[in-house]
Amino acid sequence: MSLSSNSSSKGKQPVFMPLYKQVEEQIKSRILNKEWKPGDVLPNEFSLADEFGVSQGTVRKSLNALTMQGTLIRRQGVGTFVAEQSDKQENTSQFPIVRNGRRPEKTEIAFIRQTVKFAGLALQTQLKLDSSDKVLEIVRKRIFRQQICAVEYIYLPLKYFPELSNNAKLPDDIHQFLQTQYSMTIHNLVDEVRATPSNQDVSQWLGVKPNTPLIEVTRICSSLDETPFEYRLIYSQTDNFHYRHEGTY
Amino acid sequence: MSLSSNSSSKGKQPVFMPLYKQVEEQIKSRILNKEWKPGDVLPNEFSLADEFGVSQGTVRKSLNALTMQGTLIRRQGVGTFVAEQSDKQENTSQFPIVRNGRRPEKTEIAFIRQTVKFAGLALQTQLKLDSSDKVLEIVRKRIFRQQICAVEYIYLPLKYFPELSNNAKLPDDIHQFLQTQYSMTIHNLVDEVRATPSNQDVSQWLGVKPNTPLIEVTRICSSLDETPFEYRLIYSQTDNFHYRHEGTY
DNA sequence: AAGTGGTCTAGACCACGGA
DNA sequence: CCGTGGTCTAGACCACTTC
Numbered sequence: 001m002s003l004s005s006n007s008s009s010k011g012k013q014p015v016f017m018p019l020y021k022q023v024e025e026q027i028k029s030r031i032l033n034k035e036w037k038p039g040d041v042l043p044n045e046f047s048l049a050d051e052f053g054v055s056q057g058t059v060r061k062s063l064n065a066l067t068m069q070g071t072l073i074r075r076q077g078v079g080t081f082v083a084e085q086s087d088k089q090e091n092t093s094q095f096p097i098v099r100n101g102r103r104p105e106k107t108e109i110a111f112i113r114q115t116v117k118f119a120g121l122a123l124q125t126q127l128k129l130d131s132s133d134k135v136l137e138i139v140r141k142r143i144f145r146q147q148i149c150a151v152e153y154i155y156l157p158l159k160y161f162p163e164l165s166n167n168a169k170l171p172d173d174i175h176q177f178l179q180t181q182y183s184m185t186i187h188n189l190v191d192e193v194r195a196t197p198s199n200q201d202v203s204q205w206l207g208v209k210p211n212t213p214l215i216e217v218t219r220i221c222s223s224l225d226e227t228p229f230e231y232r233l234i235y236s237q238t239d240n241f242h243y244r245h246e247g248t249y
Numbered sequence: 250m251s252l253s254s255n256s257s258s259k260g261k262q263p264v265f266m267p268l269y270k271q272v273e274e275q276i277k278s279r280i281l282n283k284e285w286k287p288g289d290v291l292p293n294e295f296s297l298a299d300e301f302g303v304s305q306g307t308v309r310k311s312l313n314a315l316t317m318q319g320t321l322i323r324r325q326g327v328g329t330f331v332a333e334q335s336d337k338q339e340n341t342s343q344f345p346i347v348r349n350g351r352r353p354e355k356t357e358i359a360f361i362r363q364t365v366k367f368a369g370l371a372l373q374t375q376l377k378l379d380s381s382d383k384v385l386e387i388v389r390k391r392i393f394r395q396q397i398c399a400v401e402y403i404y405l406p407l408k409y410f411p412e413l414s415n416n417a418k419l420p421d422d423i424h425q426f427l428q429t430q431y432s433m434t435i436h437n438l439v440d441e442v443r444a445t446p447s448n449q450d451v452s453q454w455l456g457v458k459p460n461t462p463l464i465e466v467t468r469i470c471s472s473l474d475e476t477p478f479e480y481r482l483i484y485s486q487t488d489n490f491h492y493r494h495e496g497t498y
Numbered sequence: 499a500a501g502t503g504g505t506c507t508a509g510a511c512c513a514c515g516g517a
Numbered sequence: 518c519c520g521t522g523g524t525c526t527a528g529a530c531c532a533c534t535t536c
Binding site for chain 1: 317318319337434435436437438439440441442443444445446462463464467486487491492493494495496497498
């Protein structure tokens with residue numbers, strides 16, 4: 001196989017895409033097509049170079065770029081793999097609510113309930129659904145050492161995950177589950193944080209007085225092809241916890 | 250000049266540092282020493298390669314790494330520059346409070362007051378100060394089109410910025426100012442978000458009823474050498490605004 | 499036209515992990 | 518031991534900016 005020449009007449013702007021970028025896109029699309037699934041090993045650099053008709057150094061540049069984006073994992077002496085959910089959780093603290101003065105810690109999960117519902121308005125707009133689409137709603141608590149730290153509402157569209165309509169309880173690690181069942185991994189996410197008075201339900205679950213100020217984190221997770229596939233609401237009191245984000249410029 | 254051989258007997262673990270990493274550290278330290286200041290142009294790749302006694306490709310790898318960390322800016326046909334504050338603000342949305350359903354937008358600033366104080370407890374721990382250290386406190390409002398969106402308390406230690414003790418009002422773009430005056434640029438930051446009832450002062454400034462639930466963002470900015478040099482508290486109501494964070498895995 | 503960074507190649511050698 | 522990715526080099530050519 002060989003890559004396209006550098007000028008294209010499709011768009012208005014002729015698109016100049018360097019070889020390493022083209023290789024990157026090719027690899028990405030094979031992952032999207034599930035030719036290569038999470039955990040799979042890719043051919044080595046020289047095989048890929050042959051296949052794409054470029055030099056090994058060019059392939060290397062693509063693989064390293066995808067590794068930095070978190071799509072691939074490279075292990076010296078072993079090979080290059082499609083990243084699994086578990087690989088990603090090491091780097092970025094999956095769950096953003098942490099104890100004051102601490103780094104992210106592992107949480108326990110206490111299941112409350114799960115139901116299939118029609119998508120409400122917020123879900124329709126954020127997950128690109130319409131009013132006839134259904135979602136699985138999961139409600140559960142996050143706990144650090146007997147201390148209830150947050151309540152989560154998780155919404156998964158049946159459009160993408162049809163088998164969830166049966167009432168089998170999902171495992172605690174939902175993203176792990178979605179990855180093994182649907183080869184769906186998080187590629188990026190958007191968090192919006194607001195302050196809101198605690199409502200009846202959440203107050204009970206968190207063990208706080210109604211109208212206590214809580215933070216409400218709205219999290220939307222998207223896959224590699226930019227499909228938003230999960231909507232999540234997280235409620236937490238912030239006497240002992242906070243939402244945390246650390247960034248490098 | 251030439252770099253150290255790959256094995257060192259200083260630490261407990263013999264440290265193997267690849268050449269490109271050593272070059273990276275060298276360049277970083279020259280920036281810290283203010284040999285190269287924000288906005289300065291670096292020598293070209295071949296000059297640096299000569300100077301460090303490595304090949305041009307190795308220097309390139311270092312420069313690209315530092316570019317991705319936001320420390321340098323490279324412009325084809327022109328040269329490689331030490332990043333300025335203005336370069337950084339383009340990539341990462343400096344100010345994290347945005348209107349609902351929007352991307353980050355430019356805000357106006359309304360000055361309220363500024364005072365020199367002794368550092369309180371939170372400041373002492375977070376900025377590594379002691380009780381005799383003084384800070385400049387700046388209080389001001391953030392405004393989107395006549396709509397007050399947030400109140401900011403900004404704390405700058407006189408330890409790092411001694412000339413601020415005179416009562417001259419600082420310009421709106423504080424980071425721009427700190428960069429030109431002190432060659433101090435943000436390298437990373439930590440945000441902690443909590444929910445809190447609005448107090449008397451903030452209620453007035455934001456124009457909300459006392460005890461309205463607000464978000465409180467505690468932001469600590471650090472420089473390239475990991476010195477935390479600014480502590481900031483941001484208060485905002487979240488009927489029309491929210492704290493936003495977008496991340497790629 | 500001169501000088502910069504950007505892309506691409508080809509090949510050498512090293513370090514690591516597993517059989 | 519072999520095969521993998523990691524580092525490093527040297528050199529060619531391209532694209533962009535400035536003069």
